[in-house]
Amino acid sequence: MIQNLKEIYEGQARQERYETSKALFQCKMSEGSPVGAHVIKMMGYIQTLEKLSFPLKDELATDVILQSLADSFNQFFLNFNMNEINKTLPQLLSMLRTAEINLKKVGPKHVLMVHKGKKKGKSAAKSKGDGKTKTDGKEALKPKGIKKDGKCFHCGKTGHWKRNCPTHLQEVKKAKTSEVSTSEASKENASE
Incomplete structure (x- = not known):
């Protein structure tokens, strides 16, 4: 009787472990969302796996969390790896919250948008289809x-x-x- 119950519940535990690990490894933080809620959700998945007798080592858990962060945390990730910082998950959460505050203070980086459009003037008549302008050597030497x-x-x-x-x-x-x-x-x- 006990053996049958173990087999039944082991099958359910295996399915739950599969679903939890799938959710953990596919978790990705969207840009602009709070890092605290994201990391707490992932820590919950990690704790659930521990309860299902499938614990992750701290280094692997840290790597999974860092990989799931948004691209705005790339500088934090680089510093974290270069300095070989070993922190517990709650300490990592605290560091990420501090980094998020600093990112908000700095603000978004401005990106220059280049628009390929029609050219005006003499250079439009001499330009090729690949975007380069055609000039002969004499024209290039003339000062403007x-x-x-x-x-x-x-x-x-x-x-x-x-x-x-x-x-x-x-x-x-x-x-x-x-x-x-x-x-x-x-x-x-x-x-x-």
Whole structure:
């Protein structure tokens, strides 16, 4: 008689353990909901599993709770793991409540929304379908916003800056080629 009762109630306990563990592992905190109520609910599932002779170790219980938190607690999770903090579940609940208060003080992070739409002006006519604008090399070198009476510091002519000055660029190019040729000559002399 006792054996039959054990078999009947063990089957029910197994089903209850299955449902409780399923609820525990699928539990996920929604963004903006209070962390206290969420963690208390999960602690209730963990205690129910203990009563059904299926206790979870503290580290596993902590990991399950941390995995179920909303994305806004990612920084807390990172700090918790980096500092290798070992706390009991009530202590973890207290830390999470404090973190939630600090998150509310800081406020939400602003996100820049990028909208792909129609472009205006000359760049719209030259743009490709992939969102990149088409420019040739000469156009990219032209400075924008130069006054007509502004002069180049190198040649003294108007309409460009020193970094775009044709004579300055030729001189820089000649200097580079002479440096390369002298370094090659010195390498040849060193090898002989």
